[in-house]
Amino acid sequence: MYLEWVSAGKMLKALVGFICSIFLCIVVVVMAVGDPAGSFLAPVLLFVTAFVLVLFWNYRGLQIRVNEEKLLVQYGLLNRKSIALSDIAACEPTRASFRKYGGVGVRLGIDGSWAYMTSLGSAVRINPREGRPFVFSSNRPEEICTLISEGKRVQ
Secondary structure, three states, X not given: OEEEEEEOOHHHHHHHHHHHXXXXXXXXXXXXXXXXXXXXXXXXXXXXHHHHHHHHHHOOEEEEEEOOOEEEEEEOOOEEEEEEHHHEEEEEEEEEOHHHHOOOEEEEOXXXXXXXXXXXXXXXXXXXXXXXXXXXXXXXXXXXXXXXXXXHHHO
16 A cells, blocks of 8 residues: 655765774774784774674665555564554654654654654654554655555544
C-alpha cells in the first residue's frame, strides 16, 4: 500500500565523511613519518574508521511500510517497530527538533516518546492505544497519516 525510504540527512553524511577523512589523513601522515608509535596508531585508526563506516551504513536510512493491517518502520538491522493499525489511537505529522530528541538515531524524547530519526524536521507521531508514543522521520508525513486513518476505517 505504501513504501518509503528516508535517507540520512546531509549533515550526518558530511560529518561521517569529515571524521573518516581526518582519521585517514592521520594514518597517512603517521605511516609517512615512519614513527614507531605509528605501527600501533595506524591499525587502531583504520579499525575505528571501518567501525564508523559500518555503523553509518547500518543507519543510513529507515524504511516505512504501511499495508492494510500494520505500520512497519525499520531502522538498521536491529531496530524494527511494527504496530497494527487497529492499535493506533492517533497519527499526526510533527516536527522533530534537536531540543526534543537531542539528535538523530534511535532516541528517547523529553516527552517520553521513542524516535527513529534520520534527520531533524518532518516526522510522524504515532500515539498507540497502549505504550509510549512513537515518532519517525518521513518525507511525506501527511500521506502516511491519511493512509493510516483510511486503513483504520476499513477494518
